Structure formats: structure tokens, C-alpha cells
Amino acid sequence: MVNVSARAMAIRLCAVGLVIWAGAAAAAGTGAPEPWQIAMQTPVTEVARDIHWFHTLLMWIITIITVFVAGLLGYCIWRFNEKTNPTPSKTSHNTTIEVLWTVVPVLILVMIAVPSFRLLRKQLIIPPADITIKTTGHSWYWEYEYAGDKDGKGGFKFDANLVEEKDLKPGQLRLLATDNDVVVPVNKIVRLQVTAADVIHAFAVPSFGIKIDAMPGRMNETWFKAEREGVYHGQCSELCGQRHAYMPITVKVVSEAAYAAWLAEAQKKFASTDAPAGASRLADAAVR
Template sequence: MRTYPLRAALSAAFLTTIGAAQAIAQDTGDLVGEPINGKMGFQPAATELARDLHGLDHMLTIITAVIVAFVTLLILWVVVRYNARANKTPAKFTHNTPIEVAWTLLPILILVVIGAYSLPVLFKQQEIPDGDIYIKVTGYQWYWGYEYPDEGIAFDSYMIGQPATGGEYRRTPEVEQMLVDAGYTPDQFLLATDTQVVVPVGKTIVMGVTGADVIHSWTIPAFGVKQDAVPGRVAELWFKAERTGTFFGQCSELCGKDHAYMPITVRVVTEEEYETWLEGAREEYASAETAPRTVRLASAD
């Protein structure tokens, strides 16, 4: 088992393939993680890690609300009970031992409860299990590179509408048509990519994340994962998706002028569909290099 160093410190796409694989990358599952007008809150959890984080957030929200309500009521009671009109002769004292003990022990108890629930969630994220599939993720200015070392597959992933895909960072009719052709809607501009990470549902995925130039951050909110991509270092994250679909994320570390145009898409498919995708991907990307897509297209022509 590989353990992320934080534990020690605390305790001591659609993927462009051919044939059937291309159809799978475009047609399987729901699209998750896009903004919805008028909605608030988290994206629907698709992993145990995400559910744990949602539960922890809800618990902290309740604790915070109770504390705010208690302090507000206490202030109002003091204002009403001890104002100059109601209390013409104020008491003169400097200490109240029971109250001082209470306001010392109660916050300690609250922090112990929060720690008892939050540390297991943190450890679950940072203890990297043995994965069924290992994927190397490299952040570039401004796109992502992916490698499946065990399968000999490597490809890059650009936002549809970037110059590398024939766009100009604008939602033009041509870009909207590219989105539709790729199985997206025009409203998913800035979210959709020309290739996707494809993984099978119910399998443990381990990702080694690094950066090639500056610090980036690989994030899929519905999976409950976020890991900085630091040049010269490889950090790991893991997830096990519980449902099929396409899940959107974004680079979450300011990495330069085109940081806003560096989305992430992960396609979760069934085991059978994954094997079919692999067959096409091995042919499409078996000899691919992690060079910019524009270079690969030029060499193909």
C-alpha cells in the first residue's frame, strides 16, 4: 500500500478513438458537473470519498449554525437583561469560575468531535490503495496529458474551442458545432474536452499527478478529489466511481493566462465498454507521445 506523506505528518475524455470505442466515448452515461441555472450546493456524489466530504460539510454546517444561534441569543439576552434602563445598579465582579471552565472545555469538546469525524475522512483520501488501473496525469500550460502505462496509451486533452482544436477561446458557431459533433451541448463550452479519461465503473483508479511547467491542480468535484500537480514531484490520488457518466472538472490552481481554459472530463463506463474502448485506444494511441496535439496532427497530415 502506498501512503501519502501527509498521513505520517498527521499521525506521528470523450476519447477520440475509432469504431465502437469512439461511439462509447460519446454516448455513455449522463453529463455531471456542469453549472445549472438557479441551483446551489455540491455536485452529486459519485464516490464514497465525495459522500464522506458532503457528510462532513453538513455536520460542520450544523455545528456552526448552532454556535452562531447560541451566541446571537446570548448577546440579545445580555442586551435586554443588562441594559442601563433594566439594570440601574450593575454588579461589580471580575471572575466566574464555572463560566470560565465551561467556555474552555466546551470548545475543546467541539474540536475533538470535529477531529474524530474529519481525520478518518482525510486518511481515507490520503491512504492510496492498490489500484486496478494506474493513470499518470501531467499538467501543462494549458492542457492535460494522460498516460495509461500498463496499456501503452498516451494522449493529450484540450478544451474544445482552444486553438489546438481549431477554436479561438470563443463560443463561435464553429465551436458549437464541434461540441455537438462530440456529443456535448453548446452550453458545455469551457467544460468539454476533445479527449476524455475513460475508466470502468466500480474499479479503484490511482492517479499519479505532476506538472510539466508550473503548478496545476487536477480536480473532479463529484469524485471528491483534488490534487496539486507540482513540477518535479508525483503525488497520488484515488477514486472508485459508483456510477457511469461523464464528469467535469477544472484545473483549480492559477497557472497562467489561460488557466480558465483547462477543463477535465472523465468518462466512467461499464467493464465491457471499457475493454472495447481499450481495443480502439491501443490502436489510436499506442505510439502516441505526450507532445502537443497540434504537433501530432501536423505529423499525421
């Protein structure tokens, strides 16, 4: 009877574990962190998938090394303690072991380096872009500028501020929702130019596999190609001051038709009658 109960308890524990794991995996598709989530957010770009694959590879390597070293230490403690081995060995060198513990780590590092360099190359070489968006980090909000194209589409900019908890609408997430969202079309290459107006910030969207520093006086670049429509969230990932935790990023990935409609509306909504952007930036620099 005891064995049956123990087996039933083990089955229940396994079932609970599977439910938690499945729930976390399903919830990760929202483009935002979820309670009890044990894995990274579901990737929606090729680069993000490669990052997840590389992360899994490293976890397996780390786990194997940890188990091996722990087992080796346990064996040494059991085999060479004072009680079982009263006469200690005076061996000071073993050529075979010394060659192995030099060659094997080198081979492991080479195995890690090959996919690592391939991933870095994919992240750093930006393909021809369909859309270019400049984002500037301020203390403490993000400013986005859509570059105009030859057809006159784009050429506007707007600020995106945190939606305070008391102003949240149904479906908006606390500390992640913004009053103006970045909108991009699905399956299009988006080139991001990232800088800062005051201190160092960092632009990060986990589901896209992007995280890049926003440096004052420097323009950094990255890119993404979202393969699934939805709403994806990120945050500033650099400790940038008092309200560091309150400058979220919200990106809406929509169909091409929906993007064209939003673009037409945004050009009217964010149309500026002020001085040209370049003059405005020079004025801001002079004030700083």
C-alpha cells in the same frame, strides 16, 4: 380574508422552494455544476459521500454555534443595557463560565477531529489499484498517460484540450468539454499520479471527491472508485496563469465491456512512434 391570502402565499413560497431544491438536487447528478444549484454535485464515490456527510455535520455545528452566540449577544444587549441595568455589575470572574467556555469548545473540536482524521486516512491510503493513470498539468491543458499492464493493455498517452465554444457539439458543456476524454470502468479503483510540467496546477473532480495539487518536480497521488456510469467534469483549481479557466477535466465512467473496447481503440489512436516516454520527459526537462 387577509389571513387566508397570507397562508396561500406562504404555501406557494414553500412549494417554489421545494421545486428549486428538488431541481437542483436532480440536476446535480450530471457531474457538472447547474444554474441555481445550491448544493454540491451528487457524489459517486465513497470518499465523496463521506466528504458531503462531514460537510453537513460541520454546517449543523456552525449553525448551532452561530445561533447560540447571536442569541447570547441579543440577551446581553437587552438585559444589560444602560436603561434596564443602570448599575453595572463589577463581577470580573466566574469560574463555572470560564471552565465551560474552555471545555465545550475542546469537546466540539474532538467531535470534529474524529471523522476528519478518518476521512483523511481514507483519502491518503490508496488501495490496490486496477488502473493507474498519470496526469500532467501543462499551461494550459492536461496530459494523460495510461500505464501498460502485463497483458499489454494501456501504455499510451494523450493530451486533453478545451473544446472552444464555436466547436461544441450537442451535449458538450461550455468550458468543461475536452477534445479527448479520460475513460475509466465503473466500480474499479483508479490510481491517479498527478504532476505538472511548468507551474502549479490542481486536478479536481467534485463528484469523485478528489482535489490534489499538480506540482512541478513532484508526484502526488490520489484515487477514486466511481460507482455510477456517466460523464463527470472538473477543472484546474489552482490559479496557474492566463488560461487557468480553460483547462477542464472530463472523465467518462463506462461499463467494463465499453472500457475494453475504448482501450483497444485508444491504443491505436494514441500509438506513438516517437522516443520512449522517459527520453521525451528528459528532453522536455533539458529544454526547460
